Amino acid sequence: MRNIVLVGFMGTGKTTVAKELAQRLKREYVSLDELIEKVEKKPITQIFAESGEDYFRALESRVIKEVSAKENLIIDAGGGAMLRRENIENFKKKGILICLKAKPEVILERTKGYKHRPLLNVSNPQKQIEKLLWIREPYYAQADHFIDTSQLSVEEIVGEILEILKKYNA
Ligand code: S3P
Numbered sequence: 001m002r003n004i005v006l007v008g009f010m011g012t013g014k015t016t017v018a019k020e021l022a023q024r025l026k027r028e029y030v031s032l033d034e035l036i037e038k039v040e041k042k043p044i045t046q047i048f049a050e051s052g053e054d055y056f057r058a059l060e061s062r063v064i065k066e067v068s069a070k071e072n073l074i075i076d077a078g079g080g081a082m083l084r085r086e087n088i089e090n091f092k093k094k095g096i097l098i099c100l101k102a103k104p105e106v107i108l109e110r111t112k113g114y115k116h117r118p119l120l121n122v123s124n125p126q127k128q129i130e131k132l133l134w135i136r137e138p139y140y141a142q143a144d145h146f147i148d149t150s151q152l153s154v155e156e157i158v159g160e161i162l163e164i165l166k167k168y169n170a
Pocket of ligand 1: 008009010011014015033044077078079080081116117118119
């Protein structure tokens with residue numbers, strides 16, 4: 001069966017939804033961020049601080065290539081995973097790309113209590129969120145399906161994804 005890849009900006013609900021979906025469908029959940037941390041044996045904030053974003057992105061692409069060769073997975077992708085064309089191509093080989101979206105104010109609310117996202121550890125996270133959303137829009141637009149999670153519960157989001165999957169018999 002094709003992989004289901006949840007992509008989209010930080011704070012749109014990818015991790016929570018992917019875990020719930022995996023449970024519902026009795027399929028394996030894979031977090032790319034967790035795999036990267038396992039490979040490097042350090043948290044993402046430390047990878048960014050010590051080696052920089054380019055290094056992280058290269059590692060992310062490597063992990064995406066490996067994971068995308070498998071099947072039947074629910075993949076929880078990091079918010080920047082769509083920024084490289086090769087990643088999108090790898091995801092699409094065996095996967096259905098579902099992009100979760102949310103309004104900037106909702107993203108701010110959902111992310112503000114956490115410090116594990118280096119790109120949002122800035123003095124004005126709201127501005128940063130708006131800027132990155134604008135820059136990334138054309139990349140996220142390459143997903144196959146889109147769900148705005150701003151007003152939805154996890155249950156409702158999972159329900160929408162199950163509807164989408166019916167079309168694929170996946
Ligand atoms: C990033 C998103 C993060 C993580 C890293 C970079 C991004 O994942 O991969 O901090 O560039 O948007 P989440 O979207 O799971 O927070």
